[in-house]
Amino acid sequence: MSTFRTLDDLADGQRVLVRLDLNSPIEDGEVQDNRRFERHAETVRELLAADHAVALMAHQGRPGDDDFVSLEGHAEILAEHVGSDIGFVADTYGEEALSAVKNLSGGEALLLENTRMCDEELPEEEPEVKAETDFVRTLAPEFDAYVNDAYSAAHRSHASLVGFPVVMDAYAGRVMQTEYEANSAIGGREFDGNVTMVVGGTKATDVIGVMEALGERVDTFCLGGIAGELFLRADGYPVGTDVGDMALFDDQWDANRETIEGLLDEHGDSIRLALDLAYEAEDGGRAEQPVSGIDEKTRPYLDVGTMTVEEYEQVIRQSEAVFVKGALGLFEDERFSKGTVGVLDAIADTDCFSVVGGGDTSRAIEMYDLDEDDFSHVSIAGGAYIRALTGEPLVGVQVLEAAADRMAT
Ligand SMILES: Nc1ncnc2c1ncn2[C@@H]1O[C@H](COP(=O)(O)OP(=O)(O)OP(=O)(O)O)[C@@H](O)[C@H]1O
Ligand SMILES: O=C(O)[C@H](O)COP(=O)(O)O
Missing domain, CATH: 3.40.50.1260 (Phosphoglycerate kinase, N-terminal domain)
Known part of the structure; x- marks a missing residue:
């Protein structure tokens, strides 16, 4: 039914940039575990099993809101669900992020900082405009493929969701695929x-x-x-x-x-x-x-x-x-x-x-x-x-x- 590519089309052992939606309720500053972690963990597990080097992106809240927090706690919860280590880098696409990404080997995963901490992420703009942002232009060359698993954020024209697929080979993750098919x-x-x-x-x-x-x-x-x-x-x-x-x-x-x-x-x-x-x-x-x-x-x-x-x-x-x-x-x-x-x-x-x-x-x-x-x-x-x-x-x-x-x- 869908006309996008899925993980079935992705060759093993690639460097992949993956967008998840881990946006969750925050209570007393702490992220609360929920079904989103459990579902995305399946995609991450599949990617690791196929020996990909996996850099994950996700967002939390919006600037100015109480639930706009770092993703450090998200990485821990996700790791529990995946059943293996998920590194965390408190940077979106700066030197720290790039160095961590470059050091990532097949079968390893890390989560980059809240995409909405990057100024270029949020303004709703055309995908081609988002593809021209420094955010996309800096990260894209580090990877062989982009995977979007964030179906629940797919109505947003934000850089991490729509910019990368304009310039990279792009695939739907398992959550994206199943949500799209059932909800449509x-x-x-x-x-x-x-x-x-x-x-x-x-x-x-x-x-x-x-x-x-x-x-x-x-x-x-x-x-x-x-x-x-x-x-x-x-x-x-x-x-x-x-x-x-x-x-x-x-x-x-x-x-x-x-x-x-x-x-x-x-x-x-x-x-x-x-x-x-x-x-x-x-x-x-x-x-x-x-x-x-x-x-x-x-x-x-x-x-x-x-x-x-x-x-x-x-x-x-x-x-x-x-x-x-x-x-x-x-x-x-x-x-x-x-x-x-x-x-x-x-x-x-x-x-x-x-x-x-x-x-x-x-x-x-x-x-x-x-x-x-x-x-x-x-x-x-x-x-x-x-x-x-x-x-x-x-x-x-x-x-x-x-x-x-x-x-x-
Ligand atoms: N008669 C009622 N009085 C008060 N609250 C109610 C009543 N009926 C339903 N609700 C509340 O509506 C909420 C669900 O409404 P909502 O429209 O937000 O649904 P949702 O589609 O599940 O959520 P979301 O759109 O946030 O993903 C429940 O938390 C429930 O407590
Ligand atoms: O939680 C959600 O529904 C999505 O992550 C979208 O979040 P947003 O409404 O803050 O853009």
């Missing part, structure tokens, strides 16, 4: 039976964009979370409480209202909204209420209710493919995990093609001891997953495809 399936693959999309979470604009783009390709949308409450409100129910500094039910309501009403008008038959909602009772337990009985806005709702979960489970059982974007409730609190976990359990129980995406939602799989192998694919991407679902091209993939064309001539 909804747009690029024909399913014989019903295609269902479970959408929720807090990023309502993402959800609206996905529904607008996929209205014709999805047979049933099952809505929940804050996004689902927006649709319930447009349908006339006085529900919906903003979380954090969001203003979806306040300042932003008018901006989204027309689109949501349009979606309900055009695709009403395929959109399932919650039949009941759950909230925190006075005694601290979980209580539920049918949506039809809500005539006054009195409380925040934190999950979809039992009737809704049962209905969504039934839809899933009759589906050929299920895509998930966003949680149906505040699943981090066990009392309000029923919607998210019920739906994931139902997917795991069937043999439909399934993709679960969204950094937060996929965390529920670990939290509630679900088996990742019961899903066709669990994505580690956020923004790139949304773009793939809506059919928007990813610049990081486009440059790999262009490199493959160039390499073929």
